[in-house]
Amino acid sequence: MKIIDGHCDAITKLFASPELDFFQEEKELDVSYPRLQRAGVKIQAFAMYMSESIKNPTFDHLLQMVDIFYRKIAVAPHIRLIRNRNDVLQVEASNEIGALLTLEGLDALHGNLTHLRVLQYLGVRSIGLTWNYANWAADGVMEPRKGGFTLKGKMLLKELEKMDIITDVSHLSVKGFWELAENYSKPCIASHSNVFKHCAHPRNLSDDQILELIRRNGLIGLTFVPFFVDDRSPVTINQLLKHLDHVCALGGEQHVGFGSDFDGIEQWITGLEHAGLYDNIINALSKTYTESQVERFLYGNWRNFLLSNLPEGM
Template sequence: MKIKIMDGHCDALTKLYMNPKLQFGIEEQELDVSYPRLKQAGVKVQCFAIYLSDSIQQPTFDHILQMVDVFHRQVVQHPGMHFIQSEADWRIVEAGDLIGAILTLEGVDALAGNMTHLRILQHLGVRSIGLTWNYANWAADGVMEPRKGGFTRKGKLMLKELETMGIIVDVSHLSTAAFWELVEIYSKPFIASHSNAQKVCPHPRNLSDDQIKAIIQCKGNIGITFVPYFVDSAIMTVPISALLKHIDYVCALGGEQHIGFGSDFDGIEQWIKGLRHAGQYGNIIEALCKNYRESQVEAFLYGNWRNFMLQNLPK
């Protein structure tokens, strides 16, 4: 069974930026996500996050622009890739043998509260923005910030700006308080690009039942992630079957049409057994096909993300 795949989050750009010798176009041991590995697995659309490593002590907008440059030079210029900025781009990818690339931002720290920077990123094709990483920035608190605060005044202004611009908001890494403030003031669908179910694995980065229901309610999407300690923190070697428990749980809450995957490949240093890189997505397909109908498997791997993106990307 040939099934298309969309992956809602990877950090390959960070590795390509930090180590200019790496090449996206060839199979590199150090890269979980590369063109040959995406092709091998049948990945049709991959989201590439601009994430400034915490080794960059004073991140600036110039660092973001440098990573946009890496995205264009390494990813978009590859003849087998196509930059998805709109619904029309998505349909171009589907009509041919290309792999689509969506550019996202993880953490608004380096925007420094400047809405002009935000608009520039929109012009450059950024289509989804995760508001924080784990800790606080000028806009909001992250999920690991000890004070557990919500949005700043300027952060709330940014939310309204994002709503007007049509950039998709990503709540993975956002504090619980900020999550519920967003639900109150933001009227569009939003996503958690790489988060799992807290009841199945009680990690702070995972979503509570009420958060999962809120994402379903707003017609958003949840990217089930491959970070082993977000899947099962009680065992050392996490099997693919443990991922299915999160899918079952979200489905039981009414989320069958709101589940996708967001691997976090290249942002992790531990891996699920049989999921060492993007080329091994076939192992997930095999496990899913033993437990779900073909139509469900296709929805989890591609269809749900496709429906969401076609409704929320610019026309």
């Protein structure tokens, strides 16, 4: 069964540890080519996230991460960069694995929209507006003041509406989420977020937020971060699937998939310790859902969203 995973932080690990090889079975990498191939992952989103160890992130740091992506991941002929809708279809019809380049947090752009356009030219197709804290555009969900968008951030939203870049609200403050709903008309995603009603972590989405994402034809990528699934440990796949059940009960059966956050976590759900273990999710889903539903959650919903929201060419 084919799989699309909406978020991982493998680039951050490759940035921090240049000796790691994406094409080998590296125990330090949750996401590697052998593991993606073994699991049947057809498209993997690779986020450029600058860890808190980088105190003053610059655009040059981002360019280094783009360079790592092209030299260490998208270098092989059997890896296809996903730039447009046709790339999705080409990957689907081949033995290739698609790589979607994304950005997590706008800090390093420093309000320069030319930098945003350069990233678009370089292949970035989705942008997470914040990480947990405030940047020049908006507050993250853990920022104590719980603010929304700055004036420049609202200008950014208008610019993003003109561009074929998918907007990601994972990590965005609650106030920011609702300001985006008022100021941004396109579909958007929460690439790696879960359900607040099942685990009351600030990073998770309220029912009202989930309903808003469904209403605007967006997509929620349920994440494998254990403490976003349940506040008790160990956490199991069945506990993760309660979040899926809840989104479906709200009418989101065609608006939910997975965004693992592999390589951005130091704790794992039992049976989901790396990308090669997606079979365990398939087996658990198959006990409750039909084959067509399982295909939709693992692949079809993300596929449909990408085909509707990526550019036709470019």
